[in-house]
Amino acid sequence: MSKTTPATEPVTPHAPEASAGDQDLGAAGAQLSTAPAESLNMPALGVVGWARWFWRQLTSMRVALLLLLLVALGSIPGSLIPQSGTDATKVADFVKNNPTLGDVYEKLGLFHVYSSVWFSAVYILLFVSLIGCIIPRTWQFVGQLRGRPPGAPKRLTRLPAYTTWRTEAEPEQVREAALALLRKKRFRAHLAGDNVAAEKGYLREVGNLAFHIALIVMLTAFAWGQLFKSEGNKLVVEGDGDGFSNTLTQYDDFKSGNLFDTGDLVPFSFRLDKFTGTYETSGPTKGTPRLFQAAVTYSEGAYGKDRNTLVKVNEPLEIGDAKVYLTAHGYAPVVTVRDGKGSVVYRDAVPMLPLDSNVTSTGVVKVLDGYKNAKGVSEQLGISAFFLPTYTKGSETASTFPALNNPVLNLTPYHGDLGVDSGIPQSVYQLDKSHMKDFKDAKGQELRENLKPGQTMQLPNGAGSVTYDGTKQWANFQVVQQPASGWALAGALTAIFGLAASLFIQRRRVWVRAVRGDDGVTVVEMAGLGRSESAKLPEELGELAGVLFDQTPGAPDRDAASDEPPAPIGSAPGTGKERTEPAAGAATDAQHPAKSPVADPAPEPSTEHPTPDPQVTPSEGAETK
Numbered sequence: 001m002s003k004t005t006p007a008t009e010p011v012t013p014h015a016p017e018a019s020a021g022d023q024d025l026g027a028a029g030a031q032l033s034t035a036p037a038e039s040l041n042m043p044a045l046g047v048v049g050w051a052r053w054f055w056r057q058l059t060s061m062r063v064a065l066l067l068l069l070l071v072a073l074g075s076i077p078g079s080l081i082p083q084s085g086t087d088a089t090k091v092a093d094f095v096k097n098n099p100t101l102g103d104v105y106e107k108l109g110l111f112h113v114y115s116s117v118w119f120s121a122v123y124i125l126l127f128v129s130l131i132g133c134i135i136p137r138t139w140q141f142v143g144q145l146r147g148r149p150p151g152a153p154k155r156l157t158r159l160p161a162y163t164t165w166r167t168e169a170e171p172e173q174v175r176e177a178a179l180a181l182l183r184k185k186r187f188r189a190h191l192a193g194d195n196v197a198a199e200k201g202y203l204r205e206v207g208n209l210a211f212h213i214a215l216i217v218m219l220t221a222f223a224w225g226q227l228f229k230s231e232g233n234k235l236v237v238e239g240d241g242d243g244f245s246n247t248l249t250q251y252d253d254f255k256s257g258n259l260f261d262t263g264d265l266v267p268f269s270f271r272l273d274k275f276t277g278t279y280e281t282s283g284p285t286k287g288t289p290r291l292f293q294a295a296v297t298y299s300e301g302a303y304g305k306d307r308n309t310l311v312k313v314n315e316p317l318e319i320g321d322a323k324v325y326l327t328a329h330g331y332a333p334v335v336t337v338r339d340g341k342g343s344v345v346y347r348d349a350v351p352m353l354p355l356d357s358n359v360t361s362t363g364v365v366k367v368l369d370g371y372k373n374a375k376g377v378s379e380q381l382g383i384s385a386f387f388l389p390t391y392t393k394g395s396e397t398a399s400t401f402p403a404l405n406n407p408v409l410n411l412t413p414y415h416g417d418l419g420v421d422s423g424i425p426q427s428v429y430q431l432d433k434s435h436m437k438d439f440k441d442a443k444g445q446e447l448r449e450n451l452k453p454g455q456t457m458q459l460p461n462g463a464g465s466v467t468y469d470g471t472k473q474w475a476n477f478q479v480v481q482q483p484a485s486g487w488a489l490a491g492a493l494t495a496i497f498g499l500a501a502s503l504f505i506q507r508r509r510v511w512v513r514a515v516r517g518d519d520g521v522t523v524v525e526m527a528g529l530g531r532s533e534s535a536k537l538p539e540e541l542g543e544l545a546g547v548l549f550d551q552t553p554g555a556p557d558r559d560a561a562s563d564e565p566p567a568p569i570g571s572a573p574g575t576g577k578e579r580t581e582p583a584a585g586a587a588t589d590a591q592h593p594a595k596s597p598v599a600d601p602a603p604e605p606s607t608e609h610p611t612p613d614p615q616v617t618p619s620e621g622a623e624t625k
Helices: 020-025 027-031 046-058 061-080 088-097 099-108 110-115 117-146 171-184 203-228 485-504 537-551
Strands: 161-167 188-192 195-200 230-237 253-256 268-279 289-300 307-312 317-319 322-338 344-349 361-367 380-388 408-416 436-438 449-451 456-459 464-481 508-516 522-530
Touching: 046 117, 061 110, 061 117, 088 099, 099 110, 110 117, 117 203, 161 537, 171 188, 171 195, 171 508, 171 522, 171 537, 203 485, 230 268, 268 322, 268 464, 289 317, 289 322, 307 322, 322 361, 322 380, 344 361, 344 464, 408 456, 408 464, 449 456, 449 464, 508 537, 522 537
Parallel strands: none
Antiparallel strands: 161 522, 188 195, 195 508, 230 253, 230 464, 268 289, 289 307, 317 322, 322 344, 322 464, 361 380, 380 408, 408 436, 408 449, 456 464, 508 522
């Protein structure tokens, strides 16, 4: 008897210590060795083979999901880290405060995420992956629509849902009735030999394809909008006759996409007629805004007709592809400045920047030209202003309510050189005091006064005066022009409905076979197969079988062992007494496509029929529930 080496011990065929059993096995024993072969002649893939492998991996579902996840992860630094395209000042401040980390971010492209090489590569690969997935599936689905549902498998008893009965109707009559019934229930049905084949639920695949196409539309619209978008802000004081015209020089700040052109700006103009703001006057929500609206007059184009409208929060003015949003509001005290001779050198509404929810505001009045002091020497005036819409004694540093209940304007004047001629840009809300001197009051202290509407502050030594003439309101408008936003919305809605269709619509097949048995009585078999998870398939098949049974009632059958009256073969399907249940061990073609009985291309008429039984069994040996 030969002795073999246990499977757990590796065998080396060329070792000098080879066992006697290995010598007995000879060449076959050498082939059975678990030792690694010295050389494996693996076929080379070549360029075409590797290209095919890469394409299959790229268009697979797992890679598409991975790329979609990378796009989402890449958007995180684009939201948390300041971007040079939206706020270059914050980027400069970040680099100044964090030089080492700033250099790392700059090399990784984190200050311009959406235009970086790595984000663009992931974005493009996601596009290619989705397109490569959609095209073959669409072509395959078109082929299914052009074709017909396949004929019935040879043994319907193996399908998950099954029922049968005998009838005196002719097989052709049963098949015609089944065909009409299934078509009435919106099945795609046709005659296939001795059976009727029907299928339903094609919208499931339509929804799946619509979902993927909608993702491509959304991604394309997002990229297009980012490349060609424009966004700017403009502060407009009510009653300002000049208003705003949609040109690049009119904006207070402006940012745009990489492919934006100034010729893409929608031509329009508007002016602020009146701003209205109301607030809660009592209770725990005191001071909370109740109504913000701006009454504007606008015109489209260079010679458009003036139109009046209201712009509210979240209710923008839409002109072409541009939307004008109301984003903020504040107060603009009207200030008049006179020199020592009483000549008006400045008169304008000065917008103030709010500091808190009660609209305590700060601002600067700059008199650049035309002012001369008491000695006739030309100077520049800079007045630091602090505005309280509702002034209350005991709370001189902050307003107690956002409305104009008791407005007070606190002024601190300076004279000298404002530094605007140096060529360095300055903010209109900041005052450079490095070359300025303050005015002194009678006590030698810095001149500072609170003014109410109509009051005047006299500058010392006949240097002039400053008058608070009243208060106007201003509103800040954001003009956004982002093309393809409508496509993005349509894509999002289509993706939602497509996903819902792919999740809730069930695709299933139904077969009805009617053949004449050996005793001359027609045997009717009905079976159903869900191509996806379909829990309602047995109930649906039972309902169809009940309707068809009413049209082709069961045939009587005499007991061969007695002369008693005939007993029914089984309870009528659909009457609540039949059993239309999944067959034991049966699997849908979605789970085991290689073993699907539906794949049988050449169904043959089956003359088998169940033995008379008081109940209609779903299949032979099937487990009942």
